[in-house]
Amino acid sequence: MKIFSIIVTYNGMQRNWIQKCFDSLLSSNIETKIIAIDNGSADGSVEFIQKRYPQVKLFISNENLGFAKANNIGIKYALEQGADYFFLLNQDAWIEKDTIEKLINAFEQMQDTGIVSPIHLNGSKTNLDSGFINYITNKNTPNFISDLYFNKLNTCYETNFINAACWLISRKCIDKVGGFDTSIFYHYGEDVNYCQRVIYHGYNIYINSTTKIYHDRELRLGKRPVNYEKKRKEVDFTVKYANLMLPEENVDGIIHFTKKSINNLHLIIRLFISKFKNKNIWEERKVNKKQLELLWKIKKSREINKKGGLVWL
Numbered sequence: 184m185k186i187f188s189i190i191v192t193y194n195g196m197q198r199n200w201i202q203k204c205f206d207s208l209l210s211s212n213i214e215t216k217i218i219a220i221d222n223g224s225a226d227g228s229v230e231f232i233q234k235r236y237p238q239v240k241l242f243i244s245n246e247n248l249g250f251a252k253a254n255n256i257g258i259k260y261a262l263e264q265g266a267d268y269f270f271l272l273n274q275d276a277w278i279e280k281d282t283i284e285k286l287i288n289a290f291e292q293m294q295d296t297g298i299v300s301p302i303h304l305n306g307s308k309t310n311l312d313s314g315f316i317n318y319i320t321n322k323n324t325p326n327f328i329s330d331l332y333f334n335k336l337n338t339c340y341e342t343n344f345i346n347a348a349c350w351l352i353s354r355k356c357i358d359k360v361g362g363f364d365t366s367i368f369y370h371y372g373e374d375v376n377y378c379q380r381v382i383y384h385g386y387n388i389y390i391n392s393t394t395k396i397y398h399d400r401e402l403r404l405g406k407r408p409v410n411y412e413k414k415r416k417e418v419d420f421t422v423k424y425a426n427l428m429l430p431e432e433n434v435d436g437i438i439h440f441t442k443k444s445i446n447n448l449h450l451i452i453r454l455f456i457s458k459f460k461n462k463n464i465w466e467e468r469k470v471n472k473k474q475l476e477l478l479w480k481i482k483k484s485r486e487i488n489k490k491g492g493l494v495w496l
Contacts, residue, residue, distance in 0.1 A: 186215040186283060188270040189257035191250060192232070193222040195274040198306075198399060201228060205236055207277035213284045215270060218260055220244070220253040250347075251363035251373040251495075258362050259496045262354075269357060273348040275306070276398045285394040286351040289339050297356035297386025298378070300345040306399025313401070318345050324390060339389040343382070347374035349396045359384050361494035366484045367425060367477070372418040376425050380488050383427040420474060424481045427489055434482060 188208050195201040208217055220242045221229050232241055242256050254271060261269055268290075270283060282301055289299040303315035311319075319327045324342040360380050363373045378388055424434055487494050 184267050184287075185265055186213060186268045186270055186287075187257070187261035187264065187266045188215045188217045188272055189254060189261065190217065190219050190272050190274055191222060191253040191257075192219055192224060192228050192274045193247060194224045194226040195228045196224075196226045196231060198275070200275045200399065201231060202235070203277040203399075204272060204274055205232075205239070207279075208272070209236075210280055211278065211283050212280045213287065215283060216240070216264075218242070218257040220248075220256050222247040222249075222253050249365075249369035251368045251370070252365045254347075255362040255365060255496055258357065262357065262493070262496065267354050269350075269352045269354075271347055271350040271352065272396075273398065273400075275400055276303075276348050276396050278349070278396050279394055282349075282394045282396060283351065286391055289389055289391050290351075290353055293339065293387070293389070295385070295387045296389060297353060297360070297381040297384075298345070298388045299339070299351045299391050300349050300389075301391050302395040303346075303348060303398050304395050305401055306397050307401070308397060312348075312398045314346055314348075315398075318342065319390070327390065327392075336392040338393055339391050342388050342390050344375055344378045345388060345390055347377070348398050350374075356381060356384075356386050358493065359386070359491050361488075361492060362496040364425070364484055364488060365495050366487075367421050367480050368418075371414070372422045375422045379422075379426045379428060380491075383489075384491055417477070421477060421481060424478060425484055425488075427485060431485070434478065434485065 190204060192201060195204075205217060208215055217236070217239045219232055219239050221232070221244060223244055223246045229241070229243055232239055240260065242260075244253070248256075258269055268287065270286075272278065278301075286299045286301060290296045303312035304310070305312050318324060319331075319340075319342075321328060323344060324340050327336075327340045327342075330336050360377070364376055364380075368376060381388060423429070
């Protein structure tokens with residue numbers, strides 16, 4: 184059984200992230216080969232990995248490729264090496280010795296599994312990761328909180344989404360779903376989209392309650408990049424309409440798509456405006472020219488992702 188761990192690094196020397204992450208993988212009771220993709224670090228991350236971890240397969244980029252494209256490089260390489268499992272782990276996270284072993288057990292117990300993730304704690308081991316708390320609500324992960332309170336946790340819980348800070352993905356899932364969608368995602372939203380695609384193609388996503396990781400991102404979460412809110416709205420818009428569970432006619436209805444206008448964006452805009460002249464509807468939709476252009480890309484992305492296979496790799 185071949186397991187490849189894939190870590191995207193970017194200025195990961197702070198708080199000893201890279202060392203904690205890589206050392207934990209090397210201490211795993213299940214052997215895993217490590218692939219690192221550096222996204223243009225300027226803090227000595229590359230030199231540190233080359234010197235301390237010569238056994239790591241390191242891809243070096245002179246620019247920040249983004250989360251999706253960088254991970255795809257690692258996934259593609261692991262595929263070529265005959266990987267059975269792909270273990271995606273954030274550079275600011277580290278695992279327990281039994282984490283990978285117990286995640287694999289979930290695949291052996293449930294044949295419909297596409298992704299399994301452990302419990303996510305914060306970096307100081309004092310609480311659940313703040314993002315993880317949002318993913319275990321009853322709407323997203325039924326019964327988890329109730330069972331946690333009454334101390335009767337099952338081994339695994341089906342969920343609609345768990346962030347890609349720590350995913351174990353099977354080969355059969357990669358073969359069917361492909362890699363991260365790099366046509367409409369750069370950073371933020373690509374893991375939500377991937378979970379949607381996994382479920383669309385008939386696989387389930389589980390949280391394994393018997394093991395954990397530590398995700399050291401408390402300080403980083405408090406810092407918002409420039410234009411964060413604007414970017415967040417664009418990501419939310421993309422995630423919503425790229426969701427393959429959303430009926431095709433819903434997307435087509437928004438952009439008033441017709442075969443005659445397939446190569447004429449200006450005609451699409453005019454048709455859209457003529458269809459939604461009513462101000463109340465216009466305000467409700469809030470679709471502008473930029474969003475229409477994005478919807479065009481989303482429609483193409485949906486067509487590709489519905490077919491599945493080794494797309495984006």
